Structures are given as structure tokens and as C-alpha cells.
Amino acid sequence: MKPRVAFIGTGGTIASQGAGPLDTTNYGSSGNPQLDAAQLVARFPELAEVAEVIPVPFSAVPSPQIQFPTWKALVSLCDQLVAEDPDLAGIVIGHGTATLEETAYALHLTAKVRVPIVVTGAQRPSSALSTDAGLNLVNAVRTAAHPDARGLGVLVLLNDEIQAAREVTKTSTGRMQTFRSPDFGALGQADGDSVNFYRRPIRPGAPDTPFDLRALDALPRVDIAYSYAGADATAVRAFLAAGAKGIISAGFAPGFCTPEEFSALREAASSGTIVMQCTRAGSGRVFPTTKLREAGFLTTDNLNPQKARILLALALTVTQDRDEIARIFATY
Known part of the structure; x- marks a missing residue:
């Protein structure tokens, strides 16, 4: 029986559609609508090979606009998903890469669920030749469903690498290997045959922190x-x-x-x-x-x-x- 993983799509490059397969830089002006969570899951049917992926509706928010209200909404939505589905193995959040590391760290400090949360995105839109959207999404789902992902706080998955939310940062505007953890490196890797972890963060994260966005207005x-x-x-x-x-x-x-x-x-x-x-x-x-x-x-x-x-x-x-x-x- 395949694990059940929820996918929340917040927009971003991973959900974008350019003017054509060679449009990897100007897709934000293509006029094509972003794919919602259900459409993005349908676009990559390979997801069904690794898990039962449950698309969850959410607003498409350009990542430069994401801040406290979106973080608060995501924390509450994760609460709801786990409460409604006790068998949920994990949660994946699709996100624009501009502020992906900030959302991941905010959730790492404030999320209150014990299932793994994995944040992913893409450097090339889903419509592009050699897009990384599909594989990043598949590997994020595989990582969220992996038992070793529990207890690590919020994770970030792009370019086959599993990073700690506290450590990872975007280091390149356009290259696939943009998300790096400069001081300590990746936690693990999602390869074609298996997901492998090689170290665990020592510092605590979600849900074992004193911070709670749910009761705050700002x-x-x-x-x-x-x-x-x-x-x-x-x-x-x-x-x-x-x-x-x-x-x-x-x-x-x-x-x-x-x-x-x-x-x-x-x-x-x-x-x-x-x-x-x-x-x-x-x-x-x-x-x-x-x-x-x-x-x-x-x-x-x-x-x-x-x-x-x-x-x-x-x-x-x-x-x-x-x-x-x-x-x-x-x-x-």
C-alpha cells in the first residue's frame, strides 16, 4: 500500500507555464495561468508510482509576496490535514524559490504537526524543456513519506538533495544546484533507487518550539x-x-x-x-x-x-x- 502524502501548491516557478518549451526566463510574463495543486499533480503522473498524492487547494502567491499571513495559513492548513487524515505520511509544499528558504525556516520554527513537511520548488517552469519541476516534486513526496524524515523538522528538497530548513539558502539565480547549506552540507539525497539520510540536525525544530503563529495577528x-x-x-x-x-x-x-x-x-x-x-x-x-x-x-x-x-x-x-x-x- 502506497503512503499518503498531501501536496499544497502555493504557486511559483514549479507551477508556472511559459510561452513555450524554451521559455525558462520570461515565463512570468507569458500570460499563462499557474497550475493549481491538482493540475500540477496531474501533469506529473509519475507521482502515483511513489505515493498516493492528495492535492490540497491553496492560493497561488508570488513568492516575493509571501510573509506572515501565508505562513500562518500554512501552519493552520497542516494542522487541519493531519487532524482529518491520521494516516497521512507527510506534507509537501510547492513554493517559489525567491523566498522558499524563509517559508521553510518559518514553518520549521512554528509548525505543530509531527509528520514530515518538505518544501520544494523549481528553477525552470513546468512547461520548459528539461524542467526540474517533476523530479523535484516526486523526490519531495518520496522524502516526505520516508520514515527517516520524521523528527528532522522542516526539510527542503531540490536537485536531488535534502537540506535542513535552518541551513539552506538560495545561492544562484538560475542553476539547478542553487539551494545549498554552506556550513554543514546536505542531510541526504533522493536518488533513483532510494532516499538516503546521512546526518541529523541537533538543533530542535517543528513541532518542539515555543513559537505559535496561530494566535497572532502579526x-x-x-x-x-x-x-x-x-x-x-x-x-x-x-x-x-x-x-x-x-x-x-x-x-x-x-x-x-x-x-x-x-x-x-x-x-x-x-x-x-x-x-x-x-x-x-x-x-x-x-x-x-x-x-x-x-x-x-x-x-x-x-x-x-x-x-x-x-x-x-x-x-x-x-x-x-x-x-x-x-x-x-x-x-x-
């Missing part, structure tokens, strides 16, 4: 100040004026910003805003140096800026205490 505002040679404090001041409760400083490696930014951020920290030093490098820990500690800054461990923003926003829903926020970043 997340606290947290912004990212990106450092570059000659950056002044304009962005920092604008974020504070807009009501930011936290600021992630995406600084130079190994973790510092320009003097003008530092001065404004130190002032913000002294006034009660949570300021966290991150790095734009894309890999490696930010070290809690004496200078940062004395300025009142916290550090983001090895999270990239976009994921540090999500964790800080969620942390602010459960505590305002700086020491507790530091513990949360050391834990998740």
Missing part, C-alpha cells in the same frame, strides 16, 4: 540593515522611525558594520531596540566580541540575515529579555 517589525562601504545611518534611522522592534545588522564578515551604522545601532540598542549583529558573508558564526557586547548588541550565530530576522521576530512574540533572546538564538 509579527513584531524587524528590519535588516545591509552594510556596504560608505554606508551611513539613513536606513537604520528609517527603520526606527517606522517602528522597528528589532534590527538585524547584515554586516561585513566576520560581523561588524560601518562607524556611522554602529553609532546609530548602539543608540538604538540603548533605547530598547533589539540589535543583532549578523554577516552578509552567507556562512560562519558571528562572534560575540567585547565591542559588540559593550554596545548592547546580540549576535545571530550562523544564521543568514533573512533567517535571523524571522527568528528575532518570533523571539519577540515570547520575550523582550535580551538574555532570553540570546538563548533562543543559541538553541534554534
Whole structure:
């Protein structure tokens, strides 16, 4: 008997249809509608060879528009699917690749179901010659149904590689191997003959976290100040004026910003805003140096800026205490 796996389609390249098989870059302007979950499952009948896939209706949302409301809706929908189908082996979510890593990490921190959740997407639309949509979807289903996927939190599957939601990031605009985990590498691989895991993340994730989107109307505002040679404090001041409760400083490696930014951020920290030093490098820990500690800054461990923003926003829903926020970043 084949495992039952739910598929939620949120749109994105994986569901897109270009003007023809050679349209791999301009498909967003083709005028062709995106495939919904049922249409995408029907387009790739090979899915039936690996599982009983249950398409679940959901809005097609361009991934640059996805944020808290979509994450909250997905968390609730996953709750509903598991409650209605106790035999469900796993859940797959199709997603645009622009913010795929952010949705995956948000769900990794907030989903409350114990079945595996696997987020997948594609670099080429489903209509393209040599599209990766079909194989990514098949392998995501296989991974979600695999018993070893349980207890790993939310996973990301593209290009035959299984990645941890906390670690993975998009590294290329168009290449198939775009999703990588720079510091620690993939968890496993989905090959033609079998799905294989080679390591397990130590840090906890869904559903064993204190964060719950379901009772929230919004997340606290947290912004990212990106450092570059000659950056002044304009962005920092604008974020504070807009009501930011936290600021992630995406600084130079190994973790510092320009003097003008530092001065404004130190002032913000002294006034009660949570300021966290991150790095734009894309890999490696930010070290809690004496200078940062004395300025009142916290550090983001090895999270990239976009994921540090999500964790800080969620942390602010459960505590305002700086020491507790530091513990949360050391834990998740």
C-alpha cells in the first residue's frame, strides 16, 4: 500500500507555464495561468508510482509576496490535514524559490504537526524543456513519506538533495544546484533507487518550539540593515522611525558594520531596540566580541540575515529579555 502524502501548491516557478518549451526566463510574463495543486499533480503522473498524492487547494502567491499571513495559513492548513487524515505520511509544499528558504525556516520554527513537511520548488517552469519541476516534486513526496524524515523538522528538497530548513539558502539565480547549506552540507539525497539520510540536525525544530503563529495577528517589525562601504545611518534611522522592534545588522564578515551604522545601532540598542549583529558573508558564526557586547548588541550565530530576522521576530512574540533572546538564538 502506497503512503499518503498531501501536496499544497502555493504557486511559483514549479507551477508556472511559459510561452513555450524554451521559455525558462520570461515565463512570468507569458500570460499563462499557474497550475493549481491538482493540475500540477496531474501533469506529473509519475507521482502515483511513489505515493498516493492528495492535492490540497491553496492560493497561488508570488513568492516575493509571501510573509506572515501565508505562513500562518500554512501552519493552520497542516494542522487541519493531519487532524482529518491520521494516516497521512507527510506534507509537501510547492513554493517559489525567491523566498522558499524563509517559508521553510518559518514553518520549521512554528509548525505543530509531527509528520514530515518538505518544501520544494523549481528553477525552470513546468512547461520548459528539461524542467526540474517533476523530479523535484516526486523526490519531495518520496522524502516526505520516508520514515527517516520524521523528527528532522522542516526539510527542503531540490536537485536531488535534502537540506535542513535552518541551513539552506538560495545561492544562484538560475542553476539547478542553487539551494545549498554552506556550513554543514546536505542531510541526504533522493536518488533513483532510494532516499538516503546521512546526518541529523541537533538543533530542535517543528513541532518542539515555543513559537505559535496561530494566535497572532502579526509579527513584531524587524528590519535588516545591509552594510556596504560608505554606508551611513539613513536606513537604520528609517527603520526606527517606522517602528522597528528589532534590527538585524547584515554586516561585513566576520560581523561588524560601518562607524556611522554602529553609532546609530548602539543608540538604538540603548533605547530598547533589539540589535543583532549578523554577516552578509552567507556562512560562519558571528562572534560575540567585547565591542559588540559593550554596545548592547546580540549576535545571530550562523544564521543568514533573512533567517535571523524571522527568528528575532518570533523571539519577540515570547520575550523582550535580551538574555532570553540570546538563548533562543543559541538553541534554534
